[in-house]
Amino acid sequence: MQVGVLVPQGWKHEYDGWDPALAWARTLELARQAEALGFESEWVFDHFHTTPDTTDEITFESFTTLATIARVTSRVRLGHMVICAGYRNPALVAKLASTLDVASGGRFEVGIGGGWKQDEWLAYGYGFPETRDRLSALRDALEVITRMLAPGRATYEGRFASVHAAVNVPKGIQQPRSPIIVGGNGHDVTWRLAARFADELNVVFLSPEQIAESLPLIHARCEEIGRDPATLRLSVYASDDEMREPGQARVDLIGRYAQVGLARLVAFPGRWSPTEETYHRLAEDCLAAGIELERA
Numbered sequence: 227m228q229v230g231v232l233v234p235q236g237w238k239h240e241y242d243g244w245d246p247a248l249a250w251a252r253t254l255e256l257a258r259q260a261e262a263l264g265f266e267s268e269w270v271f272d273h274f275h276t277t278p279d280t281t282d283e284i285t286f287e288s289f290t291t292l293a294t295i296a297r298v299t300s301r302v303r304l305g306h307m308v309i310c311a312g313y314r315n316p317a318l319v320a321k322l323a324s325t326l327d328v329a330s331g332g333r334f335e336v337g338i339g340g341g342w343k344q345d346e347w348l349a350y351g352y353g354f355p356e357t358r359d360r361l362s363a364l365r366d367a368l369e370v371i372t373r374m375l376a377p378g379r380a381t382y383e384g385r386f387a388s389v390h391a392a393v394n395v396p397k398g399i400q401q402p403r404s405p406i407i408v409g410g411n412g413h414d415v416t417w418r419l420a421a422r423f424a425d426e427l428n429v430v431f432l433s434p435e436q437i438a439e440s441l442p443l444i445h446a447r448c449e450e451i452g453r454d455p456a457t458l459r460l461s462v463y464a465s466d467d468e469m470r471e472p473g474q475a476r477v478d479l480i481g482r483y484a485q486v487g488l489a490r491l492v493a494f495p496g497r498w499s500p501t502e503e504t505y506h507r508l509a510e511d512c513l514a515a516g517i518e519l520e521r522a
Contacts, residue, residue, distance in 0.1 A: 227484040229512050229519070230267030231260050231505065232307060232494035235291060236284035237273045238466070240500045249284050252500055257295045259502050260302065263509040264519025267303035268295060269337070269492055272310050274346050289322055296330035301520065305335035307463055307492060308409035308428065312341045312352055312360060316367035316387050320374030320394055327398030334398070336371065337407035337428060340364040340416070361415045362386060368406070368423040375403040407461070413443060421447040426459035426489065434482040437462060441486075461490035466497045472507040480515035 234240045234253050241249040260268055272288045275281075292304050304326070309319060319338070327334040340360040341347065347354045355363070366384035373380035375398065379391040398404050408424040410416035411432065420427035427444065429437065437460070445455035468479060483491050495504045509519060 227488050227517060228266035228490045229480075229517055230269055230303070230490060230492045231265050231508070232269045232271065232463075232492065232496065233257050233260065233291070233295065234496040234500040235270055235273075235286040235288070237271045237275075237277060238494075238497050239276055239281070239283065240496055240498075241284040242276075242281070244284060246284055250286065253286065253291065254294065254298050256496060256500060256502065256505060258298050260505055261299045262521070263505060264521035265302060265505075265509070266490070266520065267305065267335075267492070268299070269305055269307040270295075272306050272308065272313065273343060274350055277343065280345055280349070289326070292326060292334075293329060296326065296333070300331070302333065303335055304330055304333050305407065306337045308337035308339040308407065310341035310343075311338055311364045311367040312347065312355070313350075316370040317374055317380070317389050317392055317394075319367070320371045320380075323371070323404055324375065324394055324396055324398040327400055327404050328396050332399030334400075335405045335407055335426075336375075337409055338364070338367065338371070339409040340412075359386075361412070361419075364408075364416075365419055368408070368419060372403075372406065372423055409463075413440075417444055417447045418450070421451055421453055421458060424458065426461055428461045428463060428492075430463045431465045432462055433465075433468075434479070434486045437483075437486050437488070459489040460487070461492060462488060463492045463494075466494050469493045469495065469508075470498055472511055476508075477511045477514045480512055480517065484515065484517065 270288045323336045344354045363386035366387040369382045370387050374394045380389045405425040407426040408420035409428040448455040495508045
């Protein structure tokens with residue numbers, strides 16, 4: 227199992243009261259440190275203002291943050307956990323993804339989901355469609371993005387998104403394309419979309435035991451369309467609360483996640499304290515759990 231980390235953006239109030247320039251410098255500092263500590267990947271949220279309560283505090287925009295992190299790192303994989311499909315035209319998302327893949331030297335992964343944060347949607351003028359429509363829009367987005375990342379021009383006519391002989395050059399560096407991650411816990415729709423379109427399914431805040439219970443259904447979603455379940459990687463964004471305290475309990479939890487057979491565990495140590503010590507102690511707990519890190 228590989229371990230990735232979310233870098234601070236302020237979304238969960240980790241930068242309340244900070245000067246924006248100092249917060250930005252800390253984010254880049256921690257991104258550099260996380261790579262040096264050996265974490266496999268670095269991730270950002272795709273949100274516009276703080277959660278769970280909306281305050282007039284820092285939340286750095288996700289694509290800008292990743293583009294800058296790409297310039298101060300050289301090895302770690304980079305991506306969103308996850309892009310909100312409703313916030314951008316999916317053809318634009320594909321264009322952004324392709325450019326980021328080139329800018330990062332072939333390290334970008336396209337994580338995407340249907341979106342859920344109602345107050346944010348309404349504040350930014352997106353409305354807030356019913357769940358079924360948000361998921362239908364996610365399906366159209368995945369159709370567009372996969373076609374935009376494939377060779378040639380892209381054409382697709384959907385209810386929520388369309389492209390017509392759209393050119394996307396450069397396509398990115400990775401072959402056959404940047405990996406696509408579908409994020410969410412929805413058994414009926416989201417997991418079927420992951421089976422249909424994604425290289426990886428990312429579940430949120432599920433315990434190792436809950437993941438073990440879910441594996442037969444995740445496999446079934448692949449088998450429904452004739453896909454080998456072994457070809458769909460599985461990852462988890464682990465609970466901030468469960469991953470908060472360093473020590474043996476966290477070591478044991480990381481070990482239990484590894485035993486489930488996950489491809490990747492993602493944690494957000496900076497949620498509670500955006501400091502170098504916080505990321506260093508998570509690295510130490512990963513090593514104690516038997517996780518190999520790619521230390522410089």
